[in-house]
Amino acid sequence: MTILGLKEAEVAQLVRAVTPDQPGIDLQEIEIRFARAAWGGIVEPGDSAAGRVIEAIGPVRALVALHEKWPVDRLVEECAGGVAPGEASSGIERWQPRLHLDASVLALRQATRYGVRFLVPGDPLWPEGVDDLQDHKPIGLWVRGTDDACLSLSRSIALVGARAATGYGEHITMEASAGLVDRGYAIVSGAAYGIDGMAHRAALASHGQTIAFLAGGVDRFYPSGHDALLNRIVERGAVISELPCGASPTRWRFLQRNRLIAASSLATIVLEAGWRSGSLNTAGHAGDLGRPLGAVPGPVTSAASAGCHKLIREFNAICVTNADEMAELAPLPAAPASGAPEGDSGGLDHTAEARVREALSTHAPRSAAELAARAGLSVADVTAQLGGMELEGTVRERNRGWLAVAPEKSASSGEPEEEI
Amino acid sequence: MTILGLKEAEVAQLVRAVTPDQPGIDLQEIEIRFARAAWGGIVEPGDSAAGRVIEAIGPVRALVALHEKWPVDRLVEECAGGVAPGEASSGIERWQPRLHLDASVLALRQATRYGVRFLVPGDPLWPEGVDDLQDHKPIGLWVRGTDDACLSLSRSIALVGARAATGYGEHITMEASAGLVDRGYAIVSGAAYGIDGMAHRAALASHGQTIAFLAGGVDRFYPSGHDALLNRIVERGAVISELPCGASPTRWRFLQRNRLIAASSLATIVLEAGWRSGSLNTAGHAGDLGRPLGAVPGPVTSAASAGCHKLIREFNAICVTNADEMAELAPLPAAPASGAPEGDSGGLDHTAEARVREALSTHAPRSAAELAARAGLSVADVTAQLGGMELEGTVRERNRGWLAVAPEKSASSGEPEEEI
8 A cells, every 4th residue: 555655554444444344354455445445536437447447457456557657558468358458548548637545535534424334346235236237337335324225225116207396296206105115125216306305205204215326425415405305314224326525416427326226226217207307317227227117107298207208108118107016117025934935946037937927918918028128137038937937828929929828817807897 | 682571672772872872783782782781780799600601601691591591500501611500500599589671671761861871891981991800890881971081081090088087188188189180180989978079079170080980870879968069070070880770889889889999090099098998998909900009198196097007008008198199100101292202112011111110219129029019010021121121221130129220310319408
């Protein structure tokens, strides 16, 4: 650490203070954590070149490279094909001017003042979902909140939407958030005015877990009008950002923050969104990640629902109208009952089959590709599951795709009630 | 005709009176038309056994068979495999007790009083769409209205929905009907209270064509509260039924009437429907026929939109929010402009390609099966079109299906406007 010109003892003390539950970490681990914290202040979120360099030579050596001003050739060579020369060159141009290790130490000190903790990939509290972002995954995450809230991300659904929400939008968000909490989900959102704020509030009111991802440092809440709300989330949930303390939110950071909302949760649901709402960006990230995407319809006469309808029409979002339908997008494994589950062939296979089953309809034939999109599985996995299910007689293939076979036929099925 | 014990001269006069634009039809043609009219009074709508017998031996000989009480064996033999013995046997049991040719003459006489005309398959005014019903197609159609209205069925869209409509439902139906009329469509519906009535009214108010299909005879309007509306439709549009004059609507006839609404129009759109609305039955017919099906979303808090959301979620209905999106479901061939269209490779091929193009998205990959469902084409036709379009570079295949290639990329695409 001395080569970076910092006081080892102070840095070690600060890193230990923000590292959860690992009092005995050694100097090498401290270097790694400090380097990741420093990188988080050097790059803008989602910088894939930085992600690849850090992946190739580790965060410490990557920081040394920057500190020692390695020529591009040397960096490319050490990365052994992990990064292209042009990319490394433009990366260094971006990163070099922002290498201020003193600022990284200040950010760490500020973090200790606010009880902020710093998570790195592989930590027990690290949300595994964000690893699906690959080169774009966060280098580290700053957290204010409880361990339980961090762990609850593995069973979370993101509820997002417009700041300019209507009474209708707020009402359905409240119902959705409370309903999903009742069904065992944690609620992820972005702490903005409108839909986001209502999603967090209703989760808290229902004594559920809720997690807010911010576009700036977790020491400075944005929007400031949500100070009280964010303080309550810190107490009973978690406020998370990949930006170090002191960082301001920017337009780019909001867009990248949205990828964390989509990646850290099992499914994303847009409750109300105008034609160009930022929440459509979150929906786009969910789609890119293959995460189930839902949208709540509203009056076609309401501009605040136009984005939701666009998602349903053009982005294959599933139309969801209540908490049950939202939960169907990301079924939780059944709570472990007292006694071993009967006839369960176990683990992953069972889950994949359950997801294919959820994606099937008894009425509308669906292709393997469509089922894959709905189930968030690969076409190959879906095809494999369908083969087994066809043998069991629980699905059948029709001209236009696959149908679930209803367990028993209701005599009055499909009969309308209204006419005559 | 004498073998049926009727007065030839009277029957000939009545049949001529209800036959549009064919003053010189001969006795053979009169027999055929009378037999079809009589069969319409004998069978319930959609009787496929009757459809097959009539297809196999013609309506006149089929009527003779009933009149002369042929044994089942003889009927099956003459139909030469067109009908199964069990089917013929139960058919005869159904039809025999309802063979009252005097009643058929009375219905014809009543038809002449109301200026009703009787159409049979192949007539210039016969709506070709209903032929897609195959064995279930109507044996004949009774019409009160204009020739133009009958012909306009080839460019019609069905707007249907609940009788218990809300103000929201009536508002969007008015906008949809007027908007589609402005775009050159005729409006088909069922003359019921609520959505149906509003669809007809708005079409009339926009000086468009509108056609009402009834579940009973066209001499007795149902519901009676829509007497004035139906009279206006007769004057400027058309009221059509497969039931002869004097027939009452029944539950079964409403359900079968719905198949005519779906089959005679290019696409069906459900504007507002409760969870068990009769309009879902019309939607089911449209789906069975491979006709494009649209549903208008509404507040998830409104029970009157629950059926529409169910159609979008479970029956692959396309979410449509305005007249433009509804028109996309069934694009009309461009109006013949002054001067030949440039670079048009002509007729059907062009139409199929246009429909595939409409069904593609630039964002959401769609499988050939899904495109077929959206375009109302067979999977084979869609695959053939995609092959040509891929060569042209206007589509490309992705992991999960086909994407349209956007003509030119907008620099600001996808950027949200709202945040920060």
